[in-house]
Amino acid sequence: MDQNLIPTYTTLKGVGHMLKKCSELGVNEGGIVKKIHLEEPKQFKLMHFGLLKNSKIICVGKSSLGSPIAYQINGCVFAMRTVDAEEIEVEV
Amino acid sequence: MKKKTACFVGNPNVGKSSLFNILTGEYQHTGNWTGKTVENEMSEFVYKDTLWTLVDLPGTYSLIGESAEEKIASEFILKKDYDLTVVVLDTTNLERSMRILLEVMDVTDHVIACFNLSDEACKRGIKIDFDLLQKRLNIPFVITNAKDCLGLEELCETMNSFESQESYEIKHSSKVNHYLEYMHSHFDLKSGDALHLLLNDPFYENFVMNEEELKVLKFYQKYITRIEIIESYNHVSNELLENVLDRTHEQEKKEDRLLNKIFMNKFLCFPFMLILLFFILWLTIYFSNLPSNLLFSFFSSIEPFLFKIFSFLPVNIVEPLIYGGYRTLYWVVAVMLPPMVIFFPLFALLEDYGVLPRIAFQLDKPFACCGSCGKQSLTMCMGLGCNAVGVTGARIMENKKMRFLSILTNVFMPCNGRFPAMICMIGMFFVDGSTIGGSILSALILTLIIVGGILLTFGVTAFLNKFILKKEKTIFLLEMPSFRKPKIWRCIKASWHEKAFHVLKRAMIVSFPAGLFIFFLANIFIGDISIFTWLQNILQPFGSWIGLDGVILLAFLLGMPANEIVIPIMLLGYSGGNMLVEYQSLESLKSILVMNHWTIMTAICFIVFCLCHFPCATTLLTIKKETGSIGYTILAFLLPTILGILLCFSIYGLGTLLF
16 A cells, blocks of 8 residues: 555455444544434534545544544544544444 | 625635635634634725625534534525625535535525635645536636635636526435425425525524414424435535545645644654743743843833923923833833734744644543543633633633633633743743743743643633533534645734734733823822832732732732733832832843842742733623623632632742741
8 A cells, every 4th residue: 555645445454344433443444434323413513524424434543642533534634532433333 | 886795605714714815905813723713704805896895704514503603604694695605615625515515505596616725635636627516516616725826816707707697406315305395385495595494593483474384394393404404415415526526546745644643643742742832932032032122222212302302391290101101111012022923923823734723632631531622722722822812712612611611711821911921030030031041941931830820720620610610511523624834924924913913002002001000109198108008018918928019919900901011010119109210121120129029939929920810801801791790700800819829828838938
């Protein structure tokens, strides 16, 4: 894999049909959003960052104390807390 | 000349404000983070035969959003009180920008699409087929790059020659469409308006005619959610973007990769942030020393001339004007101006670069433990410039509890009115700041003081969260924009224009009358002693108890209108009625203080009290306005004051025990 490329869905290895919690993605791992179990206001806010069903999400970094995790969707990087990320299921 | 109105709408942080500034020649400060613009900004410009009134709306992700800024923007769009809407799209994230474009197109036909940040998309290797997209949408397109002022001529030209035309018909998902069909059969509305009516937007209340309709509408409202509507728009935008957008060659920018590595690194990020803070403070201290001294000697050298010019006036008028007003004024200018002129632009550069959201990202966990969220660090950063701005900035917090926490603790960040006073104290009593080594040491001390302020913020936030404010769940969702190299000169000019001179002006307006007032206090005698001495004697016992004295306390009290004038009031108080001392340099100031029994202990207590005392009048008024409660304003006054007194008391007590 070319080092310059940021991982996109197509370049990721192991695209299967396994559901995983979003918080369990390692750095530079990604998947496709399948289920969102968050309450409406939070989900609505996350939609603004592009978190919709079937969008490709990639984990780009974890903060040094573990809690907010940075994700990327369509080139937009955003942070959410681990507790919220646990409520999102992705297919890897 | 024709008169027309246009508004800029788009996602946050796509450069609407930058475009607005270039077109209108305004200096509205831009920043590389979400939520910089919170209110409608209006200005005019002329292009050929048309006078345009431009409205810069706050960034919004959707017209059906809930936050205050989003409501401002959507209300403006729905009112249709304009000739033209320019939707500014982020070329690097078309998926998201398309949704707002479609929402606007659903409401009005008068739309121009303006694709900004085109150079960023190129750099990252994102390929977009604009021709195909335009064929599909059938609205005027402009491709711009606000950073290098490209495409603005075309934008103006398109705006002038705009004629509304039959544009793309949005095909919603079957469920949304079902509701829409019902709405169309009852109301004569565009589909966007109908959707807003379905979502019970209060703006549309007057559309509902009779009880029957209201009943049916209420019934439908139960079954449609905002999420479904957004999903529907998303579906449409995905279809439109098919074969238009090609992300397969996308790359991360080189500078992004390096900085992300540092800011996302477990061990590097915190030291790096501290070094950044230290470096800014050091630059400020080192480079403000010389201009500060020059200003001092300049102002004191023209003092005799002023005496000559005003010699036609009687002495009892000239003396208060010059010894009281003029000296306080030139103190404020000489001490405040150089640090502000250096600090504000440096900070604005960091802001434009996109560093602040990363800091919030790393600090979220500790803030979460105190019952707040990482965004509080953004308001703290604003507070470092001016506490009143920090208090207003607390609007970015998602819920009331977090907002009040950041409002009440903002005062623990020393603002620009206070830290020059601290620099001054450090320079007089600890290290000589004029050499490189000395300035490094004094920047180090100042960094420690600010870190102390940050720790106090954490402590007080936790305390308030535990005992005073109502429990509420905290949220943290924050976008982290990619790093953007700011236009350096434009950024510096904007920060001078908007911040430095604004703050200085406020300080100057206060300082002259305050100086006069103190002079009279010191020179009007009741019996044997002046009013100033009388007040000072009352405060003296309490002051000496916490390591300060009556004059210092009185100076802090009288310095309420603007913290900048605390030190000049103090000096005026010490020199009392006989104004024989001129403040030519820090050395002469130190001698005045030492004559009045100042020791290093006093200086330490002064700095602590300066960091931790009641907010200035402007900040208090802003707190009153933002919280809408006198109780919280009083709390904001008492909390830091009591804490400061306790801290000074214990430091002084410990100091006298040890030495």
